[in-house]
Amino acid sequence: MHVLIINGSPRIKALSNTDKILEKFTEGLREGGVTFEQYEVSDRKQWDAIRNAFSENRNILIALPLYVECIPGLLLEFLETVPPKTDDTKISFLLQSGFAEGIQLRCGEKYLKILTEKLGCNYGGTLVKGDNFAIRFFEGAQRDKVTGPYTAMGREFASAGSFETEACRKFTGPEIFSAPMRLMIGLVFKTVSKKMFTKIAESWGCTKPLDYRPYQ
Amino acid sequence: MVLIVNTTSDRSITEELKKQIDEKKIDAEIVETDSMKISPCIGCNYCWLKTPGECSIRDDYEIILKKITRAGQLWVISGTALGFLDHKGKNIFDRILPIATMYLKFVGDQMRHVPRYDTRTDIGIIYTGDPEREYLEEWTRRAALNFESSSLGVYAKDEIKEAVSCMC
Numbered sequence: 001m002h003v004l005i006i007n008g009s010p011r012i013k014a015l016s017n018t019d020k021i022l023e024k025f026t027e028g029l030r031e032g033g034v035t036f037e038q039y040e041v042s043d044r045k046q047w048d049a050i051r052n053a054f055s056e057n058r059n060i061l062i063a064l065p066l067y068v069e070c071i072p073g074l075l076l077e078f079l080e081t082v083p084p085k086t087d088d089t090k091i092s093f094l095l096q097s098g099f100a101e102g103i104q105l106r107c108g109e110k111y112l113k114i115l116t117e118k119l120g121c122n123y124g125g126t127l128v129k130g131d132n133f134a135i136r137f138f139e140g141a142q143r144d145k146v147t148g149p150y151t152a153m154g155r156e157f158a159s160a161g162s163f164e165t166e167a168c169r170k171f172t173g174p175e176i177f178s179a180p181m182r183l184m185i186g187l188v189f190k191t192v193s194k195k196m197f198t199k200i201a202e203s204w205g206c207t208k209p210l211d212y213r214p215y216q
Numbered sequence: 217m218v219l220i221v222n223t224t225s226d227r228s229i230t231e232e233l234k235k236q237i238d239e240k241k242i243d244a245e246i247v248e249t250d251s252m253k254i255s256p257c258i259g260c261n262y263c264w265l266k267t268p269g270e271c272s273i274r275d276d277y278e279i280i281l282k283k284i285t286r287a288g289q290l291w292v293i294s295g296t297a298l299g300f301l302d303h304k305g306k307n308i309f310d311r312i313l314p315i316a317t318m319y320l321k322f323v324g325d326q327m328r329h330v331p332r333y334d335t336r337t338d339i340g341i342i343y344t345g346d347p348e349r350e351y352l353e354e355w356t357r358r359a360a361l362n363f364e365s366s367s368l369g370v371y372a373k374d375e376i377k378e379a380v381s382c383m384c
Contacts, residue, residue: 073307214269
């Protein structure tokens with residue numbers, strides 16, 4: 001099997017969490033004997049090449065971050081330029097987000113089914129997973145802990161040819177957290193997370209509090 | 217204040233809106249974006265972690281963002297494509313992130329960003345074309361949750377009267 005992979009993140013490849021996820025996911029594809037070609041929507045110079053590849057390939061995977069409950073505006077802009085297909089092409093999606101719960105991604109997932117139909121293609125399912133915000137801030141083993149599990153999903157995709165398997169459904173994790181878990185995570189938000197974000201902000205040269213109001 | 221952002225080049229919609237808004241003496245501002253430069257969000261996270269509350273993209277969206285921070289309602293007039301808002305309409309929502317902070321909390325059973333400002337901006341859509349309306353309604357409700365606000369609904373361009381009845 002050969003797969004066209006489109007990274008639909010608007011963030012440049014070097015900083016793209018979706019790209020870091022794809023690095024691990026494609027390791028699994030390779031292990032499963034699948035070949036692939038990958039393009040980045042964030043680079044407008046690639047758009048002609050992506051359109052050609054979209055037209056020529058019949059097995060497509062679009063990986064994307066959730067932006068305000070749906071697909072990013074830049075990816076939408078690109079897809080608006082793609083002619084619908086009529087050749088039995090299958091599109092599968094890898095949808096990731098910062099928020100951790102599965103429920104946060106369901107509205108976006110629902111649109112991906114509509115989108116597939118509008119593009120004249122068949123739906124190959126969506127691999128849904130949150131809690132990926134910090135990938136760009138992690139390196140080495142810490143990053144691998146977050147992105148590593150995607151290798152098994154690459155193998156799963158290589159074997160099934162879609163994300164419509166029980167293993168892929170389970171990969172999402174909890175739809176919502178239990179009340180005791182929310183209490184605990186809420187405490188982490190108020191303490192550890194605040195400290196971590198402040199530290200990152202300082203390292204980025206931020207000189208204002210993170211709740212600063214520039215327009216009041 | 218009611219903020220109306222027209223991302224289409226169809227001025228007949230805003231002309232009709234203006235007429236009805238004036239009749240009802242609604243405090244509203246209309247922004248036409250067809251001649252404005254509004255780029256897509258690039259997910260740099262600067263608005264959360266480097267220049268809190270300010271977008272790193274220096275374009276005309278800043279005009280809209282400033283108005284949103286004091287608007288009780290945001291209405292986006294958008295074209296549609298692929299069953300959804302077109303990219304110009306979606307960009308207005310993607311670029312709204314600076315009104316949220318990096319901080320997180322739970323609202324009900326789901327994570328949310330802590331809002332940056334005290335104003336809560338309800339959102340409504342007026343569309344041209346032929347979207348998957350049921351989905352668009354669901355999406356608008358979900359999008360509003362992110363801003364701790366409510367959906368004002370989704371209206372076709374020939375339902376302006378119904379949309380105006382929700383403006384106050």
